[in-house]
Amino acid sequence: DAGVIQSPRHEVTEMGQEVTLRCKPISGHNSLFWYRQTMMRGLELLIYFNNNVPIDDSGMPEDRFSAKMPNASFSTLKIQPSEPRDSAVYFCASSYLDRTDTQYFGPGTRLTVL
Amino acid sequence: AQSVTQLGSHVSVSEGALVLLRCNYSSSVPPYLFWYVQYPNQGLQLLLKYTSAATLVKGINGFEAEFKKSETSFHLTKPSAHMSDAAEYFCAVSDQNTGGFKTIFGAGTRLFVKA
Numbered sequence: 001d002a003g004v005i006q007s008p009r010h011e012v013t014e015m016g017q018e019v020t021l022r023c024k025p026i027s028g029h030n031s032l033f034w035y036r037q038t039m040m041r042g043l044e045l046l047i048y049f050n051n052n053v054p055i056d057d058s059g060m061p062e063d064r065f066s067a068k069m070p071n072a073s074f075s076t077l078k079i080q081p082s083e084p085r086d087s088a089v090y091f092c093a094s095s096y097l098d099r100t101d102t103q104y105f106g107p108g109t110r111l112t113v114l
Numbered sequence: 115a116q117s118v119t120q121l122g123s124h125v126s127v128s129e130g131a132l133v134l135l136r137c138n139y140s141s142s143v144p145p146y147l148f149w150y151v152q153y154p155n156q157g158l159q160l161l162l163k164y165t166s167a168a169t170l171v172k173g174i175n176g177f178e179a180e181f182k183k184s185e186t187s188f189h190l191t192k193p194s195a196h197m198s199d200a201a202e203y204f205c206a207v208s209d210q211n212t213g214g215f216k217t218i219f220g221a222g223t224r225l226f227v228k229a
Contacts, residue, residue: 100146
């Protein structure tokens with residue numbers, strides 16, 4: 001299995017621009033998670049989906065952030081408009097819908113907003 | 115709701131010395147607990163997990179952790195540190211809420227290994 005795939009791996013953009021991060025979960029997994037990691041705030045859960053349905057988006061910072069999962073094999077996290085404080089590494093992870101199951105993380109997207 | 119607390123944001127050991135990373139949990143139900151490791155410029159990966167079977171759990175790379183209910187702890191140990199163990203380690207607990215499960219991660223402990 002190829003594991004969780006994220007694209008792009010690096011993104012540099014200017015303040016005010018729209019940014020779209022993409023994730024392909026492991027085939028057969030039915031839960032998908034978006035995290036943000038910074039030195040200051042550590043690892044934060046932004047949103048997670050079960051069977052393509054958003055379950056908990058309480059971690060989404062503000063209305064500038066949105067996430068979709070149109071099917072079981074694809075999800076996007078969009079920031080519009082982007083701000084310098086959004087600079088971070090964004091991780092996608094997937095797992096089975098099971099309390100004991102492992103989360104499998106992608107390699108992350110390093111976002112820099114100038 | 116479940117939570118975990120990792121004691122010490124940074125731990126430094128000499129190569130060959132014992133590694134001990136501390137984690138305490140808070141849970142109103144029998145917890146399912148995890149340790150993940152993050153190497154530089156990579157995502158997190160599972161080291162080991164406790165799912166109510168044996169209290170001593172063995173993981174990859176020689177790590178193990180012991181679940182102690184009386185102490186609400188799940189500390190991670192390795193008898194002899196290697197330079198390649200330098201990474202950030204996250205303790206985590208599985209939390210159930212409406213519609214599914216999510217993993218609650220601790221703040222992380224960065225392990226430094228000195229030659």
